[in-house]
Structure formats: C-alpha cells, structure tokens
Amino acid sequence: MSNVNTAVNTTNPFRGKKGINSFNNRLFTILVWTVGIAIVLFILGLLFLILKDGLPKLSWDFLFGLPSEIEEGGGIGPALLNSFYILFLSLVIAIPLGMAAGIYLAEFAPDNKLISFVRICVEGLASVPSIIFGLFGIALFVEMFQLGLTILGGAVSLAFLNLPVLTRVTEESIRALPKELKNASFALGATHLQTIVRVLIPAAMNGIITGICLVAGRAFGESAVIILTAGVTTSGEMWDFSLFSPGETLAVHLWYVQSEAIVPDAQDIAQKSAAVLVFFVLLINLVFRIPLWMNSQKMTRS
Structure with missing residues (x-):
C-alpha cells in the first residue's frame, strides 16, 4: 500500500x-x-x-455649420467632413498595402536574417510616435513636392502611420492559422494564390478586421500628423473634396479651440466637439464589428 x-x-x-x-x-x-x-x-x-x-447640447447647426473665428455659435461641419474624408483616403491606401506586405511576410518571405531584420523594423515603426510621421509628411509633401498643407498630405501620412500595424496584424493573423488548413487546401488541388484568397484570408479575417478597426479609430482621432501635414484650417466650404485643400479634422479643431481660439464659447465648442469625436470613434468600432459578426456566422454555418 x-x-x-x-x-x-x-x-x-x-x-x-x-x-x-x-x-x-x-x-x-x-x-x-x-x-x-x-x-x-x-x-x-x-x-x-x-x-x-x-x-445634450448638440444640434444640426453645430454638426453641419461652418466654424467661426470670432463670433460664437460656430459649427464643425468642414472639420467633421475632413475627418471622414482623410480617414477614408488613408484606409484606401493603407489596407491593400498593409495586407499585401503582411501576406508576403507570412507566406512568401524566406526565413533568413534579412527578413527578421525587416520584421524588427516594422515593429519599431508601429511604435514610433505619430509626430515623427508628421515630420516625414512635411519633408515629403510640403518641402519636396511644394504642395503645402493639404488633405492629400495628411491622408498619405496617416496611411504611412497605419501601414506597420496593418502589416504585423495581417502577418500574425495568417501565421496563427493551423498548418492543416493550408495543407488541406493544397491536397484538394488549390494553388498557392487560391489558398491565400479563398482559405487563409477568410479564416484570418477576424484578426485583420480587428487591426483595421484599431487603426481606423486611431486615425480618426489623430491630431499631430494632421496639424503638421494638413494644417489647422479648412477651405471654408462644407462639401469641399479637393485633395489640395487645407484639411483640419475634428481632433485638430478640438485642440485649436482649447488652446488658441478666441471665440467666447470656446469651452462649449470643445465639450461638444469632444462628445462628437468620442461618439464617432465608438461608432466606427461598432461598424467594423458587423463584418466580424457576419464572418463568424458564416464560419459557424460552414
């Protein structure tokens, strides 16, 4: 015993x-x-x-009205439009490039010291302060191309800011998939491209969309890059889609009102602008959750 x-x-x-x-x-x-x-x-x-x-203080006049430099009662219409416009342009640039780079690193890049160094560089860029990308945007668009402070410069600089994050998120989402998934696709006669497009990307979509959601929220609330590359003013028109117009966004407008504005109701404008900014950041996260839910339902049925 x-x-x-x-x-x-x-x-x-x-x-x-x-x-x-x-x-x-x-x-x-x-x-x-x-x-x-x-x-x-x-x-x-x-x-x-x-x-x-x-x-409680929000109104349609505030959301779609023009900002005022001196008199009280100004709105945030052009700044709010620029926020969505620059966000859209930056995502159009960053998502394809970031996903392509992440797929290359996960599926095609050789396992050697050079690629390891590239991964370290990408991770380092993902943690670089946003003001560095703003300084890069000044050097590229303002000094080299002589474009001045424009929406185009702000959008491309934001895309550069988001590229490292999207690259790493895409790579890690694909690497986290079980090897059997890819092997099964090859066993059924699929090519490498078909396996990536029809198997790996749909299976890794939850992680990829989560990364896009994070960078979208960050880009919408970004101010340092926009101040340095797109300026702190708007064209003065509500529906101005010119890429070469000044591109003050809502986050920049909030900073400007709190720090330099001389309008009598600056504090009231700042409170309403902050509420709108937080509300739309939450709304962006909610909108990006819909594809996640749809993808999980599709995976459950299959």
Whole structure:
C-alpha cells in the first residue's frame, strides 16, 4: 500500500498541495475579476464625463455649420467632413498595402536574417510616435513636392502611420492559422494564390478586421500628423473634396479651440466637439464589428 501511495504522489506532484492551490486559484480569480470590473467602470466613467456635457447640447447647426473665428455659435461641419474624408483616403491606401506586405511576410518571405531584420523594423515603426510621421509628411509633401498643407498630405501620412500595424496584424493573423488548413487546401488541388484568397484570408479575417478597426479609430482621432501635414484650417466650404485643400479634422479643431481660439464659447465648442469625436470613434468600432459578426456566422454555418 505504501508503494502505491508513493507511486500516486510521484505521478501527481500537486496532490499534496490541493488546498493551497485551490485557495490561490480563488484568490487569483477574485483579483482578475476585481481588476477587470475596475477597468470597465473607469472606462464607462470616462465616457460618461466626456459625453454628458457635450451630447445634450448638440444640434444640426453645430454638426453641419461652418466654424467661426470670432463670433460664437460656430459649427464643425468642414472639420467633421475632413475627418471622414482623410480617414477614408488613408484606409484606401493603407489596407491593400498593409495586407499585401503582411501576406508576403507570412507566406512568401524566406526565413533568413534579412527578413527578421525587416520584421524588427516594422515593429519599431508601429511604435514610433505619430509626430515623427508628421515630420516625414512635411519633408515629403510640403518641402519636396511644394504642395503645402493639404488633405492629400495628411491622408498619405496617416496611411504611412497605419501601414506597420496593418502589416504585423495581417502577418500574425495568417501565421496563427493551423498548418492543416493550408495543407488541406493544397491536397484538394488549390494553388498557392487560391489558398491565400479563398482559405487563409477568410479564416484570418477576424484578426485583420480587428487591426483595421484599431487603426481606423486611431486615425480618426489623430491630431499631430494632421496639424503638421494638413494644417489647422479648412477651405471654408462644407462639401469641399479637393485633395489640395487645407484639411483640419475634428481632433485638430478640438485642440485649436482649447488652446488658441478666441471665440467666447470656446469651452462649449470643445465639450461638444469632444462628445462628437468620442461618439464617432465608438461608432466606427461598432461598424467594423458587423463584418466580424457576419464572418463568424458564416464560419459557424460552414
């Protein structure tokens, strides 16, 4: 019997510490729940503080009106339009290039020191402060091409800012897929291109869309890059889609109102602008969740 107990204790080294392990497990669970609830409450409280002063004061005249430099009662129409316009242009540039680079690194790039160095560079660029990309945009569009502060310069600079993140997200989403998925596609006679387009990308779509959602929210609320490459003014027209017009966005307008504006109702404009900015960032995240939900439903049915 002694030999049996010894054998059991040898095969199960945690048997004698069952009580201590159970207590540690409960303590860790309580700690995780406490931290999680505290973070959620903090986020909700922060959103409430931002939205409670701005949302009740919103009006159509404010959302679609022209900003005023001196008189009170100005709107945010051109700045809000520029925010969506620059976001759209930057995503049109960044998404194809970022996905293509991520697919290359995941599926075609050789496993050598050069590619490892490229990955390190991409990860480094993903953590570079946005003002560095703004300085790059000045050097490229303002000084080299002599275009001045334009929507085009702001959109391309934002695309450069988002490219490293999209590249790494795409690569890691594809690398995280099981190898059996690709092997099964090859076994059915599919080419490498067909496997990437019809198997790997749909299977990795959840991670890719999550990355796009993150960079879209970041781009919509970005101010440093826009200030340096697109300026702090608008063309003065509500529906101006010229790529060479000044491109003040809502985030830049909020910064300008809080720091340099001389209008009497600057604080009121700042509160309403902050509420609109947070609301649309949340809306962008919600919109990008719809394809995630549709893709998960499709994968469940198949």
